[in-house]
Amino acid sequence: MSTGQIKKLVIIKIKISHLISAICLLLGLLFVAGKTWAVEPYEIVTNSGVSEKTLSKNALRAIFGMRLHTWSDGSPIHVFVLPDEAPLHITFSKEKLNVFPYQLRAAWDRLVFSGTGQAPETVASPEEMLAKVGSTPGAIGYLTRSRMDGSVNVLHVK
Amino acid sequence: MFYTSSNHIRRCLMREVIRLVVVSAVLSSYVAYAQKLPIPQNLPNNLQIHGFASQGWLKSTDNNNVFGKSSSDSGSFDFRELGLNASMRPKPNLQFSAQMISRTAGRGSPGNIRLDYGFIDYAFLSEENSKIGIRLGRMKNPLGFYNDTRDVPFTRPSILLPQSIYFDRVRKVAIAADGVHLYGEYRFDHGVLSFQGGPVRPLVRGAEAEVALLGRGGAGHLAPDISYIGRISYELDEGRLRFAFSGTDLNIDYDPASGDRLGAGSIRFTPLIFSAQYNAERWSFTSEYALRHFEYKNFGVAALNQDFFGESYYLQGVYRITPEWEALARYDVLYTDSDDRSGKKWAAATGGAPHRRFAKDITVGLRWNVTPEFMLRAEYHRVNGTGWLSTLDNPNSGDLSPHWNLFSILGSYRF
Numbered sequence: 001m002s003t004g005q006i007k008k009l010v011i012i013k014i015k016i017s018h019l020i021s022a023i024c025l026l027l028g029l030l031f032v033a034g035k036t037w038a039v040e041p042y043e044i045v046t047n048s049g050v051s052e053k054t055l056s057k058n059a060l061r062a063i064f065g066m067r068l069h070t071w072s073d074g075s076p077i078h079v080f081v082l083p084d085e086a087p088l089h090i091t092f093s094k095e096k097l098n099v100f101p102y103q104l105r106a107a108w109d110r111l112v113f114s115g116t117g118q119a120p121e122t123v124a125s126p127e128e129m130l131a132k133v134g135s136t137p138g139a140i141g142y143l144t145r146s147r148m149d150g151s152v153n154v155l156h157v158k
Numbered sequence: 159m160f161y162t163s164s165n166h167i168r169r170c171l172m173r174e175v176i177r178l179v180v181v182s183a184v185l186s187s188y189v190a191y192a193q194k195l196p197i198p199q200n201l202p203n204n205l206q207i208h209g210f211a212s213q214g215w216l217k218s219t220d221n222n223n224v225f226g227k228s229s230s231d232s233g234s235f236d237f238r239e240l241g242l243n244a245s246m247r248p249k250p251n252l253q254f255s256a257q258m259i260s261r262t263a264g265r266g267s268p269g270n271i272r273l274d275y276g277f278i279d280y281a282f283l284s285e286e287n288s289k290i291g292i293r294l295g296r297m298k299n300p301l302g303f304y305n306d307t308r309d310v311p312f313t314r315p316s317i318l319l320p321q322s323i324y325f326d327r328v329r330k331v332a333i334a335a336d337g338v339h340l341y342g343e344y345r346f347d348h349g350v351l352s353f354q355g356g357p358v359r360p361l362v363r364g365a366e367a368e369v370a371l372l373g374r375g376g377a378g379h380l381a382p383d384i385s386y387i388g389r390i391s392y393e394l395d396e397g398r399l400r401f402a403f404s405g406t407d408l409n410i411d412y413d414p415a416s417g418d419r420l421g422a423g424s425i426r427f428t429p430l431i432f433s434a435q436y437n438a439e440r441w442s443f444t445s446e447y448a449l450r451h452f453e454y455k456n457f458g459v460a461a462l463n464q465d466f467f468g469e470s471y472y473l474q475g476v477y478r479i480t481p482e483w484e485a486l487a488r489y490d491v492l493y494t495d496s497d498d499r500s501g502k503k504w505a506a507a508t509g510g511a512p513h514r515r516f517a518k519d520i521t522v523g524l525r526w527n528v529t530p531e532f533m534l535r536a537e538y539h540r541v542n543g544t545g546w547l548s549t550l551d552n553p554n555s556g557d558l559s560p561h562w563n564l565f566s567i568l569g570s571y572r573f
Contacts, residue, residue: 069250114306115255
C-alpha cells in the first residue's frame with residue numbers, strides 16, 4: 001500500500017469514528033426530554049390608541065407572520081416579541097398562532113434576507129414589552145396579566 | 159508509520175478546527191462590537207439593518223475539490239459569506255430593500271462585493287385576508303424553498319444546500335435577476351396561498367456562468383435575454399405543511415467573438431421544481447424534485463447543440479434535539495441527463511468520465527446554536543459521482559474519483 005492510500009484509509013477511519021461519536025451524542029440527547037413551561041395567564045395587548053378590540057385568528061397569524069402591516073383603519077402595525085426561547089413567547093406561539101417558535105424565526109428570516117419583509121422588534125423583558133407597546137402607536141405584543149397596566153388594551157381573538 | 163500518519167492528520171484537523179473557531183470568534187466579536195455602537199433605537203421610517211458573517215472549512219478525499227483546495231492536507235478555508243442588508247418601510251404598503259454580499263467559495267466566487275438584491279416593493283391592495291403588490295429592481299429568484307436566502311447559513315438546513323437542485327457552480331444565473339415581480343397572497347381558514355413572479359433579465363456575465371453552461375466554451379460572451387420566473391406556494395396551518403411549485407423560463411444568448419469556433423447560439427433552461435415540507439415540533443421533513451430542461455441551439459458545434467432533461471431530488475429529515483441542537487440526514491440525487499443516468503452514453507460520445515453526469519450524496523450533519531446569534535455546524539457527505547463538482551475548482555476531470563467523502567465545519571454569526 002502506498003502512503004497515499006494509507007492516508008486515505010486513515011482519513012476514512014477518522015471520519016467513521018467522528019460519525020459514530022456524533023450518532024452517540026445524538027442518541028444521548030434524544031433522551032433529554034423537552035421542557036414545558038407553566039406560564040401565568042396572559043393576554044394579547046395593543047397600544048391604547050388601537051381601536052380594534054377583537055381580531056380573527058388568521059389576521060393575528062398574518063400580523064405576527066409580518067405579512068399584515070395595517071390595522072383596519074389603515075394605520076401601521078408595530079409588532080413586538082420576546083426572544084425565541086422566552087417561555088411566554090413559546091406558549092403564545094403555540095396556543096395563539098399554532099406555530100412553533102422555530103417556524104416563526106424561519107419565516108422572519110426568509111422575509112429579512114430576501115428583502116421581501118421585515119422582522120418584528122424583539123424586546124428583552126416583559127417590562128420592556130409593556131413600555132414599548134404602551135408608548136408605540138399601533139403596537140401589538142403579549143403580556144402576563146400581572147404585568148399589564150392601563151397603557152395597553154387587551155385584544156381578543158375571535 | 160501508520161500511527162505517525164494518523165497523528166499527523168489528527169494534528170492537522172485539530173489545528174484547522176482551532177483556526178476556524180478563532181476566525182469565527184474574531185468575526186463575531188467584531189460584529190458584536192459593531193452592534194454596541196450607539197445606533198439609535200427608533201430609526202426613522204422603520205429602518206432595519208441586518209447582516210451575517212460565516213466562515214467554513216472543508217476537507218475532501220481523493221482529488222475532488224469543493225470550494226478551493228479542499229482535498230489538500232490542510233483542507234480549504236476558501237468559503238466565506240458576508241452580507242449586510244437594509245430595509246425601510248416609510249409607509250405600511252411601501253418598502254425599499256437592498257443587500258450587499260461578499261461570497262468567497264473557491265474559484266467561482268472570488269469574494270467581490272456585489273448587490274445581491276435591491277428593489278422597491280409597493281402593495282397596491284392590502285386587506286385583512288389578501289394582498290397584491292409589485293416589486294421593481296433586482297429580486298432574488300423565487301425557486302424552491304431555499305433559493306431566496308441561499309447565502310445565509312442560518313436559513314439553510316446544512317452547510318451545503320442539496321447540490322442536485324441548488325447547484326453552487328451555476329449559482330449566479332439562478333440566484334437573482336433584474337425585472338418586475340407581481341406578488342400576492344390570499345389567507346383563508348386553513349392556509350395561505352401565495353404567488354410571486356414576472357419577467358426578468360438573468361445575470362449571466364462572468365466566467366462562472368460561461369464555464370458552467372458552455373464548458374471550456376468559446377471566446378465570446380453570454381448575454382441575457384428576456385426570461386420568466388415564478389413560484390406558487392400553499393401553506394397549510396401556518397407552515398405545518400408547505401407546498402411550492404416554482405419554475406423559470408431562462409433565455410441566454412451567446413455573442414461569439416471574431417473567429418470564434420462557436421456560432422451565435424442560444425440556451426433555453428426551463429427547470430420546474432416541486433417542493434414539500436412537513437414541520438412538527440421536533441421533526442421537519444423536506445423533499446424537492448426538479449425536472450430541468452436544457453436546450454442548446456445554433457452553436458454550430460454538434461457536441462454543444464443538445465436538448466435534454468436533467469432530474470434531481472432529495473429527501474431530508476431534521477430533528478431538533480433541544481432548541482440548541484439539531485441533527486440532519488439527507489439523500490440527494492442528481493442526474494444531468496435523465497435518459498443517461500449512468501453517464502455512459504455521454505462518456506462514449508465525449509470521452510469524458512461517466513461519473514461527471516450524476517451524483518448521489520448521503521449527508522449527515524449537526525447544528526449547534528451556541529447563542530441565538532452564533533451557530534456552529536458540522537457535516538459529512540458520502541458521495542458517489544462528481545456531477546455537481548465545479549469545473550473551475552477541478553480543471554482536470556481525469557483526476558476526479560467517482561467515490562469520495564467531504565467533511566465540513568462552519569461558524570456563522572448574524573444580527
